[in-house]
Amino acid sequence: MAEQYRELSEKLIDFIRAQQLFFVGTAGAEGSVNISPKGLDSLRIISPVEVAWLNLTGSGNESAAHVLENRRMTIMFCSFDKQPLILRLYGEAEVIHPRDEDWEPLSGLFPPHPGARQLFRLRISLVQTSCGYAVPHYDFSGERSTLTKWAEKRGEQGVKQYWQDKNRLSMDGKDTGIIPEKRTL
Template sequence: MAEKFKALTEKHIGFIGNQHIFFVGTAASEGFVNVSPKGMDSFRVVNNSKVAWLNLTGSGNETAAHILENNRMTIMFCSFDKQPLILRLYGHVKIIHPRDKDWPSQVKLFPEYTGARQIFELNLELVQTSCGYAVPFYELVGERPTLRKWADNRGRKGVEEYWQEKNTKSLDGKDTGIIETV
């Protein structure tokens, strides 16, 4: 039932464009494995072998900590409507922070978000589809405005202060790289 591809096909790209949620999986060499749901308008197909997603400020920063130690990532999309399908993207990732020279050109791929924290560029090594027959039906009611409102109320300076308070270490105590050290 599963099929493997070296790169995204037009059909895969169309499927991704219709999804409102994706899941990101990462792990360091030791400690907790992290799986995070992502939404909002934060995912882009750059080309058939590269994707990027904008990471927005949240209560943790596990993905960034894991990538500093082990730059492997899996992104999973799954259909919750008519046609069942699971699409997984496997590869190695590069982190782009607001302080990096690539940030201004890369952040233009996305809407403006006060809480923009990092961009993760995933170079694809394997694309896999599977049936998704056991995935239940769900209907999208709408996007939650809560995260955007939270960041907008704090302002960019307040968001960056939050990074200092809550986003510098992972659950395992690993550095996340959010604050540049000299």
């Protein structure tokens, strides 16, 4: 039932654009595996072999730490409506911060989000579909505004302080790259 492809077809691109939710999986060389649900209009298809997603400030920053150590990433989409389908994008990712050259052109693809902390660009090496017959039906009733309100209330400096306090290290103690290293002469 599973099919594999080297790139996204127009049909699969349309499927991705219709999704309100996706999941990101990463792992370092050692330590915990991370799987994060994502939403809030935070994924863009750059080409049939490249996608980018905007990472908003949250309680952890595992994906960033993992990608700095091990670039492998999987993004998974599930159909929750009538036509079942699971779609996985496998590849190598890079982390792009607001201080990086590629931030401006890529961040411009997304609506402004307070608390945006990184972008991830995934170069796809394998696309896999599978049946999804056991995935239940769910109806989308709307986005949560909690994260946006939290970031707006903290303000830009408060969010940056949160990065320093809570997002600088992964739960396994690995650097996430969110705070640039200070170089001494």
